[in-house]
Each structure stands twice: as structure tokens, then as C-alpha cells.
Amino acid sequence: MQKNFKAERCPWEQEISGYILGETSSSSIEKHLEECFFCQEQLIEFQELVKNIRAMPEENLSRDLAPGLRKKIASTAKKQKVSSALMLNKRRILMMVVFFCVIFYFLFFEKKAQETLFLGPVSEKISFDEVIEKSLYWLAKNQEPDGSWSAERWGGKKGYTIGVTGLALLSLIKKNVEHEKNIKHAWDYLLEQQRRDGLFGPENSAFLYNHGIATTALLESYSIYPTETIKRSVDKALQYISSIQNPEGWWGDSSNISLSVWQVYALCRAYILGWKNAEKSIQRSLLWLASMAKRHDFWGNVDASIATGAFLFSLPEKRYSILEKDNKIKHTLQALLYQPNHKIEYYHYYFLTHAICNVFQNKSNDYIHFLQKKLLEKQVQAGVYRGTWEPAGISGNIGGRVYSTAMATLSLQNLHSSYFFKK
């Protein structure tokens, strides 16, 4: 029976019932009815059916419900009065219980959480120190005899060794006591690479990355080891940065924010550490960044631009610029963080962690936990590469394993310091 029915189906069939009940406009369906035999038949059948349903006998109530309802309403009102008094007491007790639970939680559990920060999946809890130790151990072990970390040897491109060395130095500098020897060896290499005009290494396609990262790494070193040798090197490096800055505020290519980001970062760190003459360059670069944000609706859609732009925009040193706080940057960061099919790109992660920790200060730790989890999932747990992160994304292919390991370590260090800062 059903099979036959399906064979005769007409696209208008659903309109028939509506037509009978006065729900469908009559002109169009009537026109169709003239032509369609199936719908004509259906109309007759349904009309009869509707007529019969409407003709079904009505039943009468055995009693008037109003008096009974009056009584029920009156008794419910009485009960409500009593129960509301009881509920008030219950609520008070509940509130007290909740209050004591909260106090108990803060007294015991939070204290424990501060002692050991657990990262990654709950099933395999690993302490933060363990994670960092493993990666720094690998980096220290694989430093070249000249003090560098080779980009090429670990899957990266030749011209980027200075930048990669700077990143490895940046990761090690926070654990300076354990890795002092490696740190000093890395300085020797970097200082040897500096030219008379202040530039680190040759003027190749990677020179802006190399120079900016090396300058930042030496500035961080200077904050811990304020030696005259490092100071002189940094002086020259900063002078070089200022000399090649475009009058509009950018470096190299105005469409590539990531080229400028390291120069601005180095200048900002320098300013904090006492190089006050960096202020004009910083102001110019941040003004350019603000104009970029305005022109491209917050740095367009390229992840790298957004992450690095957001990082620069969120720098605590931005008080030197005319930029004002804007809620839009928060939305931009949230969108970048929680985008579907999130790809691992350590370059973004490094800047994102910085930006998120700067922008969402004193807010929930959700973002921090999210990024921690993402980063920890990817650390190699066994074998020759134990403690490293696999090179991923475009930057991973350029910088290689040293780069990805250093960037992931730095991101975790950012998150960790921010976690304890909040606590």
C-alpha cells in the first residue's frame, strides 16, 4: 500500500491539507488542482476525513471544575506560605555549606596547586619543571662547538642559524644557573657574528629575523649578566635597528608584521633596561601598527599577522604610544585561539601566549590551560628527540627542530610565569 502511494507522489501533496484548513493561499493550489489528478483525489479524501473528524461527537464534563479549582488554589496558597518559610531556612543552610566549602577549597587545594603546576592530560600528569628540563637538556646537549645551534642540522634552513641560536639562548637564559656554560658559549658565537655596523650575520633574506632575535636574546642576557661586552654589542645592534627603520615605522616589508615584531620587541626591552633613546622608534612603530590594525580590520586574516600584531599591541610598554585599550583585541585573540582545526604553529603560540598573558591579566586561566594542553600534547616523550617538539608549519620547516623546541619552551615559560604571577 505504501509503495503505491510513494509512486504517485506529487510535490504539492503537502499543500492539500493546508488548503482544506484554510492555511494555504487558494489561487496557486487551485490552479494546480485543475491539472493534477492525484491531488484532486487526495483533496476529496482529506476533505471527507477532516469533515468526519470535526463531526466526532463532543463529550461533556461530568462536573464544573471552577469550585474545585477555587478550593485547590486556596489550599496551595496556604502550603506555599509554609514551604516558603522552610525554603528560606534551607537556603540559609545551603549558603553556609557553600561558603565553608569555598574556604576549605582555597585553604587546601589551591595551596597544593601552587606547589606543582600540572600540564597536559590528567591521565599522565607531568610537572612543569620536568617538561622544561627535558627540552633544555636536549638543547644544551645539541649546541654546536662554536656555540651556535644549527638550523640546517635539525631540519631548518641554513641562513637562520643566528636566529635559532638567539631563540635557544632565550629559552636557556631563564635557567641560567644550570646552563651558564651554554649561555656564555652562545654569546661568544653571537658576538663573533656581529658586523661593524651592528648587524648580526650577513644581509640575507633572514637578516631581520636573525638580527631582531639575537638583539632580544642579548638584551635578556644583559638583564641577568650586565657586562660591558654585551652592552656594547647591544648598543650597536639597537643603533642598526633604528637606522634601518622606515620613516612610517616598519622594517623590511610593511605587509609582513612578523619582520618588524622582533625589532619592536628588542626596542621595548631596551627601553625598560635603560636605553631611553629607543622611545621615538617605539612610538613610530606602534603608530604604524595602529594604522595597520585600522586599515586591515585588526591585521587581516593571516594567523601570523594576528598573533604578532596582537603581541605588539598588548605589550606593557605600549604606554609610550598613543594606542588606547580596545576590546576588539580580546575578541581577535579569542577567535584566533579557539578557531576550529587549530594548527600547531609555534611561532604563533609564542606571540599568542605573550599577548594572552598581557591582555587577559587577572582573568580566568582557561586560555592558559588550553594552550598548555596543546603544547604538551606535542612534546616528544622518548627516543633521540626526547624533550623536543616536532617542527610544524611553515616556520617549522625554516627553523627546524631547535626552533620548534625553543619556541614551545618559551611559550610554556610565558604561561608558567603568568600562572604564578596571577596566583
Place this chain on the structure above:
Amino acid sequence: MDWECLSDIDLMTKVQQGHLCAFDAIVHKHQHSLFNFFRKIGVSSLEAEDLTQEVFLRLFSYRKEYKPLAKFTTFLYTLAHHVWVDYLRKNKSRISATSLPEMDTLQEAIFFSYSDKSDLQEALNTLPEHLRSIVVMSIYQRLKYQEIADILKIPLGTVKSRMFCALRQIKEICNAKEFQS
């Protein structure tokens, strides 16, 4: 005051102000149709009275939440539908074993017993709950598709397709019954 002459919205406004006589008037006006609504969707006579009473009790409880933005009947039948859904949940096991058929397919439904009641009412009872309520509201209670969509919180197109589906199924059940006899 002759409460029975006032419109539903005016009566509800009076109920909100605390006039119980206005509430009585609403009960008198709608108890019959509500009772028949429950009867037609397959509830027994005794239980239909209880459910009707429950609808009015809820109406009184939610009187302050009523805003005359839509038709009063939409509000009333929304409550009635909630009461019915609650009733079905409470009596799920009992209903499936007795008054409503358990069969999944139409073929099985056709052979369901029609012994005591009219064929049409039995065919209606055989329909799945989501189709039955639409047929009763639309054909019997004469509510508009839009009102039904608002009451059941479903799109208008779904009301239309369910209505068609329900009529088709009733027709087939009745045809099968005729063929059997």
C-alpha cells in the same frame, strides 16, 4: 460585573489583579474545549478532567507571566501541551501497555483492535503522539498552523508536513479497516 462578556485578555488582566471571579469565567469558557482536547488525543474521561484541572491550576500559577502579546488560546494550549507531555512521561509504561499501541510500523497498527470505540477515534489513537496532537489542535480545536507552531515550538513547515503525514496515516488505517471488514 458580567465576567463572561469580557475577552480572554481582559479576563486574564483581571486575574492578574487578583479577581478570582475572572478566573472562574475563564474556566467556564474553556473547560469544555480543553476537556475534549484531552479526550481526542486519547486520554480517558476521568484523567482528562484531572488534566484539564491541572491546566487551569498552572494558568493560575503562571498568571503573572502572561503577556497579551499572542492569542490567549496559544498560551492556554501551550500549558495544555505541557500538561499532556508530563502526563505521558509519568504514565509512559502504563500507556504503552494499554491505551496507546506499541507498534512501530503502520502495518502493525492496522491490526490494532477497534472493538469498542469509533474507527476514526481509534485511528487517531494509533497515530504517534507528535502527529496526534497536531491533528487535534488543527482540525478539532481549529487552531492556526502558526499557533500550533508556537505552542509546540516547532517550525511552521514542520506543522504542515506533520499534518499531511497524520492525515495520510489516518486515511490508510481507515482503508485497511474497511478492507478487513
